[in-house]
């Protein structure tokens with residue numbers, strides 16, 4: 137139920153409601169591990185290893201980028217300081233501390249073997265062990281559950297994606313639960329990666345891909361038809377084709393919507409112009425995530441607050457979003473039941 141916008145409410149009452157909304161238990165499905173690295177973490181690791189990070193930071197210490205292609209270059213430059221499994225163990229802990237502080241109880245993180253050992257399987261296993269160690273530790277100390285979704289990088293091309301898919305297939309299980317694709321949506325086509333997605337599906341992994349962020353609704357159609365994904369990263373530009381929207385509703389596809397990311401990168405000029413509410417009203421299963429939070433000056437509690445203020449979403453609406461997210465998580469049913477319980481759903 138949404139609150140009746142005509143119902144009078146004092147400013148203090150409204151601000152109190154916002155604080156309650158910020159504190160709600162949350163589920164995040166779209167988070168790039170390296171993209172969640174606090175800039176201070178990357179800067180100090182670069183210093184320790186004497187790795188130059190020219191152009192990565194603004195004078196105020198935040199990440200520097202002008203547009204999406206530049207964002208991808210800054211992302212990869214920042215990631216270059218992460219060179220060992222121990223670096224990834226520390227990164228995972230830092231990221232989970234931030235997520236837990238935002239009320240996230242379950243998170244699915246995109247991890248690219250390309251950055252963790254260059255796509256080589258034995259190296260990947262060592263990185264994975266280190267991330268799982270951090271995940272177990274944070275599970276105990278912070279009460280947050282993490283699962284991994286292996287992602288290939290679209291602009292690294294289909295051959296490298298096959299190596300990545302092999303890493304995913306060989307380590308699929310109770311922690312690596314999905315396979316996906318990030319990177320530059322303007323390069324190549326979804327179909328170029330069908331072989332890799334087929335391999336991941338045959339290994340029992342659930343599937344997602346970035347689509348309909350930079351290219352329009354046809355890209356979302358391609359993702360669904362050519363890669364047979366269950367979830368779509370972003371997918372927001374589906375709104376430009378109502379027939380496609382109806383199809384997404386009918387088949388129950390889930391969108392991993394990252395409103396702050398879309399606004400910062402200029403997909404939409406501001407949150408009021410973002411289609412998340414229109415998609416939701418038409419019956420699409422929308423979820424809320426941060427993508428690369430420090431890059432986009434956001435965090436899960438901020439996303440909730442901004443959506444509440446812009447679209448007048450109340451606590452019940454966010455509870456519904458969190459339930460949708462838990463139901464769309466790629467984890468096993470025991471984990472899902474535990475997450476739903478934490479949500480009070």
Ligand code: HPA
Nearest residue numbers: 168171318319346427428
């Ligand atoms: N979009 C696409 N690819 C990415 C991103 C992103 O936000 N972050 C890291 N790789």
Ligand code: ZN
Nearest residue numbers: 168318369427
């Ligand atoms: Zn993303």
